Amino acid sequence: MRIGTLKESYVADAALFDSRTQHAWLAIAAALLLLFPFAASDYWLYMACLVAINVASSTGLNILTGYTGLVSLGQAAFMGLGAYTVAILQTRLGTPFLLNLLAGGVVAMLGGIVVGIPSLRVKGLYLAIATIAASFIAHFLFANFQITGGTAGISMPPARLLGMDLDTSFRLYWLIVPVTLLMLLGAANLFRTRIGRAFIAIRDRDISAEVLGIPLLRYKLLSFGLSSFYAGIAGGLWAYFFRVVTPESFPLSMSIFFLAAIIVGGMGSILGGILGAVFMTMVPELLKLIVDLLPGGAALAVFLSPVRLIVFGALIIGFLVFEPLGLAEIWRRVRRFFHLWPFRN
Amino acid sequence: MQRISQKRRRLMLGAAATGAAALAHPLSVLAQGAEEIVIGGSIPMTGVFAFAGVGINAGIQDYVKIVNDAGGIKGRKVRYVPEDTGYKVDVSVAAFKKITSQNKVNLYYGDSTGFSKTINPELERNGNILMAGASFASELNDPKKYPNQFLVGPDYTEMFGILLRHIAKEKPGAKVAFVYSDSEFGRDPIEKSEAEAKRLGLSVPIKIMTPAGSVDVSTEVIKLRRAAPDYTIFHGYILAPIPEFITQGKQQGMKSKWMGTFWTMDSSTVMKMGEAGDGFMGVMPYRYYYDTEKAPMLEKIRAMRPEYQSTAYMQGFLAAMLFLESARRCLDANKPLTGANLKAALNSIKDFDTGGLIGVPLTITGNSIPVGRVYKADMKAQKMVAASDWIKL
Numbered sequence: 001m002r003i004g005t006l007k008e009s010y011v012a013d014a015a016l017f018d019s020r021t022q023h024a025w026l027a028i029a030a031a032l033l034l035l036f037p038f039a040a041s042d043y044w045l046y047m048a049c050l051v052a053i054n055v056a057s058s059t060g061l062n063i064l065t066g067y068t069g070l071v072s073l074g075q076a077a078f079m080g081l082g083a084y085t086v087a088i089l090q091t092r093l094g095t096p097f098l099l100n101l102l103a104g105g106v107v108a109m110l111g112g113i114v115v116g117i118p119s120l121r122v123k124g125l126y127l128a129i130a131t132i133a134a135s136f137i138a139h140f141l142f143a144n145f146q147i148t149g150g151t152a153g154i155s156m157p158p159a160r161l162l163g164m165d166l167d168t169s170f171r172l173y174w175l176i177v178p179v180t181l182l183m184l185l186g187a188a189n190l191f192r193t194r195i196g197r198a199f200i201a202i203r204d205r206d207i208s209a210e211v212l213g214i215p216l217l218r219y220k221l222l223s224f225g226l227s228s229f230y231a232g233i234a235g236g237l238w239a240y241f242f243r244v245v246t247p248e249s250f251p252l253s254m255s256i257f258f259l260a261a262i263i264v265g266g267m268g269s270i271l272g273g274i275l276g277a278v279f280m281t282m283v284p285e286l287l288k289l290i291v292d293l294l295p296g297g298a299a300l301a302v303f304l305s306p307v308r309l310i311v312f313g314a315l316i317i318g319f320l321v322f323e324p325l326g327l328a329e330i331w332r333r334v335r336r337f338f339h340l341w342p343f344r345n
Numbered sequence: 346m347q348r349i350s351q352k353r354r355r356l357m358l359g360a361a362a363t364g365a366a367a368l369a370h371p372l373s374v375l376a377q378g379a380e381e382i383v384i385g386g387s388i389p390m391t392g393v394f395a396f397a398g399v400g401i402n403a404g405i406q407d408y409v410k411i412v413n414d415a416g417g418i419k420g421r422k423v424r425y426v427p428e429d430t431g432y433k434v435d436v437s438v439a440a441f442k443k444i445t446s447q448n449k450v451n452l453y454y455g456d457s458t459g460f461s462k463t464i465n466p467e468l469e470r471n472g473n474i475l476m477a478g479a480s481f482a483s484e485l486n487d488p489k490k491y492p493n494q495f496l497v498g499p500d501y502t503e504m505f506g507i508l509l510r511h512i513a514k515e516k517p518g519a520k521v522a523f524v525y526s527d528s529e530f531g532r533d534p535i536e537k538s539e540a541e542a543k544r545l546g547l548s549v550p551i552k553i554m555t556p557a558g559s560v561d562v563s564t565e566v567i568k569l570r571r572a573a574p575d576y577t578i579f580h581g582y583i584l585a586p587i588p589e590f591i592t593q594g595k596q597q598g599m600k601s602k603w604m605g606t607f608w609t610m611d612s613s614t615v616m617k618m619g620e621a622g623d624g625f626m627g628v629m630p631y632r633y634y635y636d637t638e639k640a641p642m643l644e645k646i647r648a649m650r651p652e653y654q655s656t657a658y659m660q661g662f663l664a665a666m667l668f669l670e671s672a673r674r675c676l677d678a679n680k681p682l683t684g685a686n687l688k689a690a691l692n693s694i695k696d697f698d699t700g701g702l703i704g705v706p707l708t709i710t711g712n713s714i715p716v717g718r719v720y721k722a723d724m725k726a727q728k729m730v731a732a733s734d735w736i737k738l
Contacts, residue, residue, distance in 0.1 A: 043442040050435060143527065151529035152484060155462060167466065169442070242434070244462045246529060249434070285439060288428065302399050305390040305429040 060230025066267035069203030074134035076254035082235030104236035112228025153246030266326025404661025531581020640701020
């Protein structure tokens with residue numbers, strides 16, 4: 001419990017951000033996000049957009065796996081559904097990109113609801129295997145349908161806003177980051193509502209949840225639907241970002257990537273999804289930068305590259321061993337330390 | 346006061362303009378003389394394609410070293426900036442962005458078809474880069490759609506074309522089966538090659554598509570045996586399940602000759618097939634490291650690296666050679682190193698001697714180099730030996 005944050009009303013108690021310090025930090029973060037594109041090089045802007053897309057998708061998976069307790073390995077397939085929907089609408093109908101993104105989310109949501117049906121019978125690893133099937137089915141559909149362009153996929157024009165092509169990382173930043181922030185805000189607020197709390201109840205004990213009056217059918221499918229909606233939007237952003245969508249763009253390993261992101265970041269925590277996605281996307285790149293800084297690093301790249309991968313793997317294992325609750329818990333511990341600092345002793 | 350300041354400004358502007366005009370020429374030459382030529386590279390040093398990436402990296406490095414030791418290109422040194430991609434498109438694009446934002450890149454080596462397609466709009470916008478890569482996808486062999494890229498050899502359809510020409514000459518009217526993986530890589534040449542086979546008077550009694558990564562192929566082998574082809578061409582694989590097909594096919598009494606395309610054809614890959622691989626044939630656009638025919642450039646490579654170098658090495662080496670030949674031609678014509686100029690310079694290459702890396706003089710008119718030769722595995726000698734002359738499409 002934090003000192004000096006007395007709550008005098010239920011509204012204050014339920015507020016998403018409850019202290020002035022938090023508001024100040026949020027303002028600083030917002031200012032940094034606004035200024036970042038003007039200061040960063042094309043590479044860092046590209047990485048920022050990629051991180052934002054991954055954050056959106058892992059937040060979606062966190063709703064399903066972290067909050068509702070349903071393990072899914074189909075996240076990449078749902079992203080693929082979103083990406084293909086966007087690509088098809090953009091190339092065939094030329095509809096506005098925001099509409100395409102929404103449609104991508106909705107199509108992925110419908111896919112998610114269908115794939116979620118087995119979750120009523122099976123849980124845990126069994127469900128994970130059932131969702132893997134979604135990956136294979138999606139891959140088959142993408143590779144064999146005429147409308148998806150077969151194995152060559154679809155190359156699409158950039159999104160257009162007010163006559164301007166969103167074709168550089170700088171321009172796309174202003175689409176991808178706000179959409180991701182909006183999705184994060186939505187997810188954070190979800191768990192202040194009956195729906196979100198029902199998800200948590202299902203995760204903690206589904207039979208008890210049903211006894212409490214939570215219809216499992218509706219809420220499990222809702223969780224699948226919401227999670228895939230997030231994946232669909234993330235996939236749509238991905239499509240506008242890379243502008244080439246092929247069946248090989250969304251492999252099973254991508255689903256494992258997102259699952260790893262929320263486990264490393266912290267399941268059942270919005271911050272965990274963010275930190276996990278940032279960790280999984282940025283750490284390999286940062287390790288590369290470190291290798292580049294080593295004397296003769298570039299010349300030894302062939303030998304150092306596998307070492308880099310080993311270090312990355314060791315880091316993941318290390319975090320899991322020393323902090324099973326993920327990066328979000330480390331973050332909370334650091335925050336707690338500073339709550340009293342420097343008056344602790 | 347105001348008038349004076351305006352006058353002064355005009356005077357200063359005039360002086361500056363005169364000075365600039367007088368200095369511009371020598372200055373620009375100086376700047377050019379000092380400027381490096383940069384080859385960037387998205388190289389898969391880890392991941393599923395690392396076996397090739399390591400060779401490609403060494404090949405580019407070695408050619409750049411040869412050029413720099415000889416004084417560079419018109420006095421300009423060449424710098425090679427590689428970055429590992431793990432053979433993932435998003436990481437590969439990140440590498441491209443990083444390398445291009447830290448260096449003034451003129452030439453770039455990409456690691457996959459996915460990357461070549463994804464980066465194409467960026468290449469066009471950038472306008473200053475000529476790119477080649479590890480992909481031989483037929484889709485990229487289109488100068489209109491991919492104006493700033495080229496393939497360092499024949500595309501996959503052309504590889505099939507070379508094999509089919511060889512077959513048509515060796516056994517007119519032969520039956521040829523296609524076995525390929527269910528992937529973009531695997532499906533690439535199949536449709537067009539079937540038409541080409543018919544045009545050459547060959548027949549294609551069966552086409553078998555296997556799921557990517559499949560190893561149990563017994564049912565497919567039975568289908569293949571029933572079709573009784575004289576030749577079977579594998580495509581879209583590196584190694585597995587080719588040895589499984591050949592072993593089971595031979596056990597079932599098949600008399601087919603077995604063939605593969607570039608990425609299967611490295612000597613070390615074919616030798617891994619063991620006994621099954623004896624007599625395995627395939628298309629190769631470059632000479633093997635140990636070829637004994639006269640090739641001064643191969644001798645240079647063997648002097649630099651006494652141990653065997655893969656065909657991926659040759660591919661990287663030739664990519665660097667063509668990159669820098671294009672740059673040399675641009676500089677000779679006093680043209681700035683832009684993507685369009687570099688590509689035009691590449692397309693001006695006529696009867697070019699690669700020092701024996703390819704056995705015939707090169708002429709590059711479009712996005713690919715449709716030249717190759719059929720090699721055959723000799724398991725006793727543990728070598729690939731030439732089974733045809735160089736075939737130009």
